[in-house]
Amino acid sequence: MRDADRPDDDGLCNASQRAEAAEDRGTSPAGAPTFGDVVATRFHRRELMKGVLGVGAITAALGPAALASRTAAAQTAAATPSFGFRELSSTPTDRAEVAAGYDADVLIRWGDAVLADAPAFDPRHQSGAAQARQFGYNNDYLGYFPVPGASDPSRHGLLCVNHEYTNEELMFPGIGRQDAGGPLGRARAFSGMTPELVAIEMMAHGGSVIEVRREDGRWQVVAGSRYARRITAETAMEITGPAAGHPRMRTAADPAGRRVLGMLNNCAGGITPWGTWLSCEENVNGYFTGRLPEGHAEAVNYRRMGIPGRWYNWGDHVDRFNLEKEPNEANRFGWVVEIDPFDPASIPKKRTALGRFKHEGAAGIVGRDGRYVLYSGDDERYDYVYRFVTAGRVTGDRARDRDLLDAGTLSVARYNADGTGDWLPLVFGEGPLTQANGFHSQADVVIETRRAADLLGATRMDRPEDVEANPATDKVYVMLTNNSRRKPEEVDAANPRADNRFGHIVEMLPDGRDHAAPRFTWDILVRCGDPSVATVGATFNSRTSQDGWFGMPDNCAIDADGRLWIATDGNFPSRTGRNDGVWAMETEGAARGTAKLFFKCPFGAELCGPEFTPDGETFFVAIQHPGEADPEDARATPATFENPATRWPDFAPDMPPRPSVLAITRQGGGKIGS
Numbered sequence: 001m002r003d004a005d006r007p008d009d010d011g012l013c014n015a016s017q018r019a020e021a022a023e024d025r026g027t028s029p030a031g032a033p034t035f036g037d038v039v040a041t042r043f044h045r046r047e048l049m050k051g052v053l054g055v056g057a058i059t060a061a062l063g064p065a066a067l068a069s070r071t072a073a074a075q076t077a078a079a080t081p082s083f084g085f086r087e088l089s090s091t092p093t094d095r096a097e098v099a100a101g102y103d104a105d106v107l108i109r110w111g112d113a114v115l116a117d118a119p120a121f122d123p124r125h126q127s128g129a130a131q132a133r134q135f136g137y138n139n140d141y142l143g144y145f146p147v148p149g150a151s152d153p154s155r156h157g158l159l160c161v162n163h164e165y166t167n168e169e170l171m172f173p174g175i176g177r178q179d180a181g182g183p184l185g186r187a188r189a190f191s192g193m194t195p196e197l198v199a200i201e202m203m204a205h206g207g208s209v210i211e212v213r214r215e216d217g218r219w220q221v222v223a224g225s226r227y228a229r230r231i232t233a234e235t236a237m238e239i240t241g242p243a244a245g246h247p248r249m250r251t252a253a254d255p256a257g258r259r260v261l262g263m264l265n266n267c268a269g270g271i272t273p274w275g276t277w278l279s280c281e282e283n284v285n286g287y288f289t290g291r292l293p294e295g296h297a298e299a300v301n302y303r304r305m306g307i308p309g310r311w312y313n314w315g316d317h318v319d320r321f322n323l324e325k326e327p328n329e330a331n332r333f334g335w336v337v338e339i340d341p342f343d344p345a346s347i348p349k350k351r352t353a354l355g356r357f358k359h360e361g362a363a364g365i366v367g368r369d370g371r372y373v374l375y376s377g378d379d380e381r382y383d384y385v386y387r388f389v390t391a392g393r394v395t396g397d398r399a400r401d402r403d404l405l406d407a408g409t410l411s412v413a414r415y416n417a418d419g420t421g422d423w424l425p426l427v428f429g430e431g432p433l434t435q436a437n438g439f440h441s442q443a444d445v446v447i448e449t450r451r452a453a454d455l456l457g458a459t460r461m462d463r464p465e466d467v468e469a470n471p472a473t474d475k476v477y478v479m480l481t482n483n484s485r486r487k488p489e490e491v492d493a494a495n496p497r498a499d500n501r502f503g504h505i506v507e508m509l510p511d512g513r514d515h516a517a518p519r520f521t522w523d524i525l526v527r528c529g530d531p532s533v534a535t536v537g538a539t540f541n542s543r544t545s546q547d548g549w550f551g552m553p554d555n556c557a558i559d560a561d562g563r564l565w566i567a568t569d570g571n572f573p574s575r576t577g578r579n580d581g582v583w584a585m586e587t588e589g590a591a592r593g594t595a596k597l598f599f600k601c602p603f604g605a606e607l608c609g610p611e612f613t614p615d616g617e618t619f620f621v622a623i624q625h626p627g628e629a630d631p632e633d634a635r636a637t638p639a640t641f642e643n644p645a646t647r648w649p650d651f652a653p654d655m656p657p658r659p660s661v662l663a664i665t666r667q668g669g670g671k672i673g674s
């Protein structure tokens with residue numbers, strides 16, 4: 001979700017700004033080591049006495065993790081090719097642009113047909129029934145699966161797409177902003193949000209499975225595909241793992257606590273080795289309204305998750321989203337959902353063993369002994385980085401592997417000041433996770449993952465978004481988008497800047513290059529922002545051009561050659577002089593920390609879902625919420641259906657901007673970015 005302006009609480013103008021505010025608030029308790037503690041344990045008194053090094057310079061220069069990862073970098077440098085494309089200008093535009101020599105073609109847009117019987121898109125006469133057959137709103141994660149039996153697995157596949165949330169002010173004519181007083185106003189009106197508009201919103205959430213094929217160089221959606229599927233906020237799903245059937249998961253509509261309708265705010269995700277799509281529920285708090293009854297047992301749990309967020313008025317029309325009518329429904333959201341994309345009749349499964357929080361993504365890698373290891377960031381200011389290791393091993397037999405995510409160990413990261421780190425297991429009965437602290441079973445631990453992690457002393461991070469392992473080096477990259485609320489006394493080695501507006505990227509290396517190991521070393525790859533402004537404290541390699549730096553890293557992708565690509569969320573002309581986009585990032589050798597602009601979004605959009613085909617010759621990207629206003633400009637020119645910041649991609653006067661998926665290919669063929 002968009003990194004927009006940051007009012008304290010309510011009165012926000014659209015869903016992305018409401019998300020931003022929630023992420024901004026931060027609900028994890030203070031108590032992390034102070035910068036003074038960090039310095040005291042990490043550095044010699046003599047260095048301190050010199051008193052000239054900035055926090056970042058110290059962090060970057062010293063420590064065993066830095067040394068260890070630099071040694072590893074030196075070993076792999078020769079094997080990692082660098083980027084050969086000609087860099088794009090960062091000048092903001094109202095349309096998408098890719099580096100010279102590449103094409104970026106629209107593959108599918110909001111409202112295009114997914115199911116064969118979908119009606120033509122007409123945004124002025126939209127309905128829930130139509131939307132349930134059409135491509136949803138705000139495409140986020142993209143997962144590419146080769147179609148079984150494809151003659152070329154990189155030219156014929158399924159694309160699984162998350163539809164994270166809706167921008168009612170850009171989707172619906174005459175609705176405008178959902179607050180009465182502009183971004184800093186206080187009255188939330190939901191004026192004009194009828195049951196039918198709510199139904200459209202609910203059907204525009206969830207996900208899509210589309211079949212895609214590259215013929216004569218161009219990618220097309222296969223019409224009438226037998227794989228085509230829309231998943232919405234009403235699709236029946238199964239609850240599995242430790243929380244399944246627990247009384248806290250039971251509702252009037254589901255007294256067994258094992259069946260839930262829909263998935264919400266699905267942000268990033270992952271692909272398992274057994275060919276399933278993991279779709280992650282992120283800001284689920286925003287969908288709930290009403291108040292819990294006085295003294296309700298879920299009060300502490302819900303407060304830690306920001307429930308009710310009241311960003312949408314679904315609870316006015318659908319009882320289960322109103323806490324007064326259904327107090328347990330909110331425990332049934334905030335999970336990782338596993339979906340079999342090859343069977344449109346399959347029932348998605350909410351895998352509760354992976355914990356309940358604001359999951360950004362769930363990228364994984366097979367560990368040394370064959371267990372599957374998933375990494376997931378909890379995207380809120382001061383929240384945590386998690387890892388899940390399956391109990392069983394990946395066998396390669398799909399039928400045997402399909403429920404691997406129901407048993408395993410969830411852990412949370414602690415980044416020590418000496419450049420080492422520990423995975424702290426979230427296991428009922430161990431350490432503080434006992435009845436004395438209100439945990440009576442592993443179900444309680446996973447339902448209240450955040451509170452359990454608080455008690456273990458996890459490191460409070462600057463909004464962890466994507467966390468992905470590079471199979472070529474076993475280094476794990478953590479995108480930390482920003483945290484402008486971090487105070488100087490809250491700085492720590494892994495989050496080294498107060499008022500961190502531009503974010504940074506942490507690089508972790510598991511001990512023995514074993515992703516299931518209990519410990520790791522870590523380093524900071526780059527602190528983001530404008531390197532020409534000394535007070536920003538950015539640390540891009542000096543080879544980075546004025547177009548090449550960025551702020552707010554969010555999603556990432558690692559290509560077939562083990563190179564890192566960064567997608568951003570929150571660059572605006574007023575903030576960084578650029579739109580969001582994709583930057584290629586060198587990670588090894590002398591060029592380490594050099595970034596280069598490859599693709600830029602149209603005005604108002606964030607870049608989501610970067611995904612390569614296996615051959616590295618196609619790069620799919622998702623353009624989310626094009627047409628939003630620059631938040632620093634929002635009071636003067638609110639972006640609405642009638643007055644968006646751009647009408648990309650159609651540029652038709654009667655058509656609003658449309659979130660869309662693009663396929664990027666190289667003219668004349670070849671790998672992206674080589």
Ligand code: FEO
Nearest residue numbers: 001267282360379
């Ligand atoms: Fe949905 Fe954390 O971005």
Ligand code: CA
Nearest residue numbers: 001002554569
């Ligand atoms: Ca984001």
Ligand code: CA
Nearest residue numbers: 001002140608
């Ligand atoms: Ca997003």
Ligand code: CA
Nearest residue numbers: 001267465554
């Ligand atoms: Ca994101």
